[in-house]
Amino acid sequence: MNLERASFIVRSDEQLHDSVDPREARARIPESYQAKGMFLDGLACRLGRAELERLIPELVDPPRGGRYTTFRDYPQRDYFTLAWAIHRAEHPALASREGLRRVARQDFLTFGHSMIGRVVLAIARDPVSALLQMPAACERTVVGQEMKATQIGRSSVRLEVSTQDDGWERTLGQAEGVALHYRMSTTTTIVVTPTRYTLDVELTRAGEPALP
Numbered sequence: 001m002n003l004e005r006a007s008f009i010v011r012s013d014e015q016l017h018d019s020v021d022p023r024e025a026r027a028r029i030p031e032s033y034q035a036k037g038m039f040l041d042g043l044a045c046r047l048g049r050a051e052l053e054r055l056i057p058e059l060v061d062p063p064r065g066g067r068y069t070t071f072r073d074y075p076q077r078d079y080f081t082l083a084w085a086i087h088r089a090e091h092p093a094l095a096s097r098e099g100l101r102r103v104a105r106q107d108f109l110t111f112g113h114s115m116i117g118r119v120v121l122a123i124a125r126d127p128v129s130a131l132l133q134m135p136a137a138c139e140r141t142v143v144g145q146e147m148k149a150t151q152i153g154r155s156s157v158r159l160e161v162s163t164q165d166d167g168w169e170r171t172l173g174q175a176e177g178v179a180l181h182y183r184m185s186t187t188t189t190i191v192v193t194p195t196r197y198t199l200d201v202e203l204t205r206a207g208e209p210a211l212p
Helices: 022-027 037-047 049-058 076-090 094-106 107-111 116-121 127-132 133-141 169-180
Strands: 004-013 034-036 073-075 146-154 156-162 185-195 194-205
Touching: 004 107, 022 076, 034 037, 034 076, 034 133, 037 073, 037 076, 037 133, 037 169, 049 076, 073 076, 076 094, 107 116, 107 169, 116 133, 127 133, 127 146, 127 156, 127 169, 127 185, 127 194, 133 146, 133 169, 156 169, 169 185
Parallel strands: none
Antiparallel strands: 004 185, 034 073, 146 156, 156 194, 185 194
C-alpha cells in the first residue's frame, strides 16, 4: 500500500490481502533503525539453525555463534529478513502483510518473557493498560520509531507511530498479540501516511461487537 494517505478498518479475525516487495520493503527501513536481539533471537529459534545459516549472507549483522544477544541492538532490516523467511515458511499461501502481521503477534510474548518486559508489564492490569504500555516497550527495545498511546474510549487505545518505514502490519500484529494474550478480539482503524501511521484499537470479548 504505497498511497500518500490510506485509511481502512481491520478486524483481528480477518486477513490482510495486500502484499509488498521484500526488497523494497527492506530498503525503506532506514539503516539507523534497530531492535533488541531478543526479538531477532525469537525469530531465529522459529526458523531453526539450518535456515538461519542460509540467511547469513543476507544479514547486515549476523549473530555470533548462531545466537543473538538479548539486549544488544541489531538492524531492523535483519528483523525484517528473518520475519519474511518465517512468513514464507509458515504462511506461504497468505499475502505478505498478513504473514508478517502473524509473525509480529509473537513479539508480545517475546517481550513479556524478558526482564524489561516483566517490569513494564507489571504495571498493566488489563488489555487497555497493556496497550498503553506499548510506547514504554518501544522506547526500551527499538531505535528509530517513536510511539505514543492514548486511551480514546473505555476499551479503545490510539497508537501513533512516527516512522520512515511502511511496516504498519508489524504494529498491528503486536497490538493484536497483546489482545490475544488477554483473550480479546480487536477492530482496528488504521491511517497510514508517509511519515506516520495511527491505529485506533477497539477491544472486545470474542463474539461481542465493538462499541459504537
